[in-house]
Amino acid sequence: MKRTALKIGYIGTNFHGFQRQPDLRTVEEELIYHLRKLNYIDDLKKSRFRIAGRTDAGVHSLGNVISFQSEKDVRINEINNSLPDDIQILASAPVRYAFKPRYAQMRQYRYMLFQDLDIDKLKECADIFKGTHDFTNFTKRFQKTTTRTIDDIKIKKFDLEDYHKKGFPNLHDTLSPIFVDIYGESFLWNMVRKMMRVFVDVAIGKMDLDEVERLLNPEENESRANIKVMEAEYLILMNIQYDGIKFRYDDYACERFKRDLVDSLSDLQKRYAIRESMIKSLQDLHEW
Known part of the structure; x- marks a missing residue:
């Protein structure tokens, strides 16, 4: 079995934080669901699934870290194709069996x-x-x-x-x-x-x-x-670093996540323009 650490990017807006909670959408729950779905992990204890940090609801990330062991070679973009757009894997690194992402440098x-x-x-x-x-x-x-x-x-x-x-x-x-x-x-x-x-x-x-x-x-x-x-x-x-561990960023995964962020920014721009127009119209109405 190979042990792998993954660096996770996510937009926290629609998550109730990172840690699993009953009947609530969380980053950890999404990751576990899709890793199981793709047969990377089954039993969490046997796979030694570990996380680096538990961000609160609404907090975003470009560098949170998880680790697990699997008999299957990790393919970042296979996992990203399964994951929703607001959570994506950006980088990976092979790590030793005893690695615990909680203990960062x-x-x-x-x-x-x-x-x-x-x-x-x-x-x-x-x-x-x-x-x-x-x-x-x-x-x-x-x-x-x-x-x-x-x-x-x-x-x-x-x-x-x-x-x-x-x-x-x-x-x-x-x-x-x-x-x-x-x-x-x-x-x-x-x-x-x-x-x-x-x-x-x-x-x-x-x-x-x-x-x-x-x-x-x-x-x-x-x-x-x-x-x-x-x-x-x-x-x-933004980032978590470990002594002696160098993450390899996947160019396609990073570009894909950046594209999703740009698309959402364009949507926000349109909402901004609508509200700006309504404010101006209300001002014009008041002057009539």
Whole structure:
């Protein structure tokens, strides 16, 4: 039997998260159903089916990872032809029998902020988060250890001008998003989305940097801070890396997924145009 790791891309909009749940559509359930259907796996225990992370409902991915063993050679595009368009396998790698995707060397999350925020203040906040801290205030669950290390945070404003030139003129009034890329070995549940709430509060002057420091250095027996999570639909699990494992991306699979994303973007563009037209018509009616 060969053990294989697969890198999964998906649009989280129509999924109730990654993890299997009774009577709900999830990414894991879709993957297991189609792998069984194509005779790659049968019994989950015997196939040693494992996942790297459980993203919440609405969260997207370009790099979540699963692994399993099978007597059948893995053919990415055979699986993709069976899978629905909003979930596709992008890359594969042969791995050792004991490989567990949960234990990664590096994870990269990207959160997109659609507000006119002070970039310099965001970067000052990011500098405080870098390094090892107690993230008790940044998770909903009580865990054995809440100490985590943030290796890097990169912040940049995305220019929509290229998209205007590529046939999406109706995006001209859309606020250019700010990309916040966060790198670390592991993250707590809701950690990134709670971090983003603090970033925004700092950027709009609702919170100062001393308060951020206190949140990252909670005193013993101090009650947990009530930080409201930011929206899940603006979060993307960009990549997961492992020491000594190099994934091979399938050109056709990546192009196919990109094409599906472009098609859905075109549909969103049409919806935007319809609503824009209705708003303008209502304004014109009001002026009559």
